[in-house]
Amino acid sequence: MKDEVPTTEERVANLKGMGSSRKRVEDVRFTQGRGNYVDDIKLDGMLFGDFVRSPYAHARVTTIHTEEAMKVPGVLAVITAADLEPLGLHWMPTLAGDKQMVLADGKVLFQGQEVAFVVATDRYAAADGVEAVEVDYEELPVVVDPFKAMEPDAPVLREDLEGQTEGAHGPRRHHNHIFTWEQGDKDATEAVMAEADVVAEEMIYYHRTHPSPLETCGSVASMDKVTGKLTLWGTFQAPHAIRTVVSLISGIAEHNIRVISPDIGGGFGNKVGAYAGYVCSVVASIVTGKPVKWVEDRMENLMSTAFARDYWMQGKIAATKEGKITGLWCHTTADHGGFDACADPTKFPAGFMNICTGSYDIPTAYLAVDGVYTNKAPGGVAYRCSFRVTEAAYFIERMIEVLAIKLNMDAAELRRINFIKKEQFPYNSALGWEYDSGDYHTAWDKALNAVGYDDLRAEQAQQLEDFKAGKTRRLMGIGLTHFTEIVGAGPVKNCDILGLGMFDSCEIRIHPTGSAIARLGTISQGQGHATTFAQIIASEIGIPADDITLEEGDTDTAPYGLGTYGSRSTPVAGAATAMAGRKIKAKAQMIAAYLLEVHDDDVEFDVDRFVVKGAPERFKTMKEIAFAAYNQAIPGVEPGLEAVSYYDPPNMTYPFGAYICVLDIDVDTGEAEVRKFYALDDCGTRINPMIIEGQVHGGLTEALAIAMGQEIAYDEMGNNKSATLMDFFIPTSWETPNYETDHTTTPSPHHPIGAKGVGESPNVGGVPCFSNAVHDAFRPFGLTQSHMPHDHWRIWKTANGLGLHS
Ligand code: MCN
Ligand code: CUM
Missing domain, CATH: 3.90.1170.50 (Aldehyde oxidase/xanthine dehydrogenase, a/b hammerhead)
Structure with missing residues (x-):
């Protein structure tokens, strides 16, 4: 007779733990009209x-x-x-x-x-x-331009603050000024700029947009x-x-x-x-x-409600003739609207904008951000932004392109020679962060190979010749982006909101029959937490994910946590979940050892059970142990099996990615068609590859929307010109291209399961990638910078301005 004992692989598969593309458990409700909004x-x-x-x-x-x-x-x-x-x-x-x-x-x-x-x-x-x-x-009188708001005779917007020279984030130097935030070494950066072989300078505007969630x-x-x-x-x-x-x-x-x-029904920071x-x-x-x-x-x-972006980023980037970047300077004017209702950790009035050195080893840098009041809606931190990392990534990835033009260099090569090297991690950036882990060169080479980069450039050159010869009216653009994210706010010592430290929590309670309920301080808005956090527990304690209920969002039952934004759930609450699981496992080990009549140290965990070391036929399954916790009086051990963990992460996590977009632009209509989009994401240990892919697809589609059409626009009277979905572009399946996703895995060294966040990455990396593709198509005609969104009208105007219609 065939041996009925399941193999280790079968037992692992039965758990549907980490690494499995477990189907989303919440979709049974959502697809049958049983959601409760x-x-x-x-x-x-x-x-x-x-x-x-x-x-x-x-x-x-x-x-x-x-x-x-x-x-x-x-x-x-x-x-x-x-x-x-x-x-x-x-x-x-x-x-x-x-x-x-x-x-x-x-x-x-x-x-x-x-x-x-x-x-x-x-x-x-x-x-x-x-x-x-x-x-x-x-x-x-209305002020919609943040630069005009700072003129001496600009109307006073906030009369309640009149005469106040101190704001929440230091001195205010004008009646419409909110704060100045400075990071890095100003003098050293200016000295680098003065001595550099090459300095590229540009104003990079990331327009105002809005997440517009379904609900x-x-x-x-x-x-x-x-x-x-x-x-x-x-x-x-x-x-x-x-x-x-x-x-x-x-x-x-x-x-x-x-x-x-x-x-x-979707939050996206809104x-x-x-x-x-x-x-x-x-x-x-x-x-x-x-x-x-x-x-x-x-x-x-x-x-x-909370808009997103509206950052005017004046940049300078210095390099040697060979393209080694020596310094980065940025002054940002941040339009916050009528009230500063940004949702940042207290000490970061411009969020994590100081990640703007990106994936590059830039020795010297300086960033200043001025927050300004205007007659627009308040907000600022929303839309898969990772606390302004979207702006930071757009800034540096545009500046790299601008520098490549100035150096007459290939932008892929320029990135490669400036990447932080694998052996430099943990890496201390010039603007104050400690990047936990990364392997950018491997990701970059994998991405370039996957799309056949050299062949694409050859094809693009041919197409350009054909264009110049009058054989085609289409131009080809190749957009490149290598982004570095910073998610998982955050260590309590650095990050708080209204004085509340940004830890997070998980409580796990195992029932006598071996099933469980877990509660977290976070709250899913569509990310699939009920699916993925059960997978972490399944792998940690050997109970099938299908036997674990996950609950969030009720303050009477869930442990205190700071919630879900900034892709912090996996880095912070995910870590708390693993740590609570480990507490349960430690108690389960004592119970198992008692039941097996051996010393605690003589049993070891094996997928879904504790086995006696060297005697694998002697074991107690987690199901048996759970029952014993409620059924047996075990000397020195309290009844029951539950644990709670409040996790204060030692650092944030730094996911990254390499994205490549190929666009075809019709010069006469301004239409841009995405021919190819390749997205490689590295979010460390992957809990559910299918959910990650879904997050990436959704985030890329939002990135497409932002880069190619969405804008919250105002006229000079402050009328919002884009307050309906007739005027505010939401891509449908018609506009949404096919995405190729890929990954590398560089675990976070400080996270209990090595996981980094991913929810915001595709927007952080996607927007510069689409935008760079548009710019790249016009690079041979002398375009260095044009403002998003690159809708058909603006692309047509760009082509027209470059003389391509004559
Ligand atoms: N995940 C994984 N393995 C990893 C990292 C993440 O399997 N290494 C899974 C997680 O378990 C989770 C999902 O991916 O199910 C997203 O995880 P994470 O990156 O930790 O982000 P959060 O759960 O904290 O979600 C917040 C993030 C933000 S800030 C915005 S904005 C955004 C985003 O998620 N809003 C969303 N994605 C969204 N997706 C939907 N459907 N709806 C939103 O409102
Ligand atoms: Cu910045 S949007 Mo999300 O952090 O909810």
């Missing part, structure tokens, strides 16, 4: 709140007439700043150390700003009520006046932090607040910050004693 929450007697918003970008609010609105059937209340003021809730703190009006307090600073909150019995009545509120405005932002607040308990459901990427903030600003004791993030709608739904529920829902529509989402 904020708008699915329906409570008895629930009311609906909606905002009156400003049509002006800068205006004084003189009178708000609410009488007519109150006559609308179903309207119960119209809340204004005057109502919130006695409660101290007319302004709220932002995550960036600034404060923001909850409802217009005397003036408005951007189009779409919240002016009054109408509470009614349903959404339609609320909308009618909003229409019936009349607001008298006195228009004020907009919303909340449901329910104040139970009998128990004194406030329950707040919302689209929160950081539910615990929201609970603490709500407690601090409302005075409600933290144990009486329960914050729940149910299913979230749902990190605190919005007026959250505050107003809470206030309205306290006032009316009924649950109150607020859910914004698409226009409101695009006009008023």
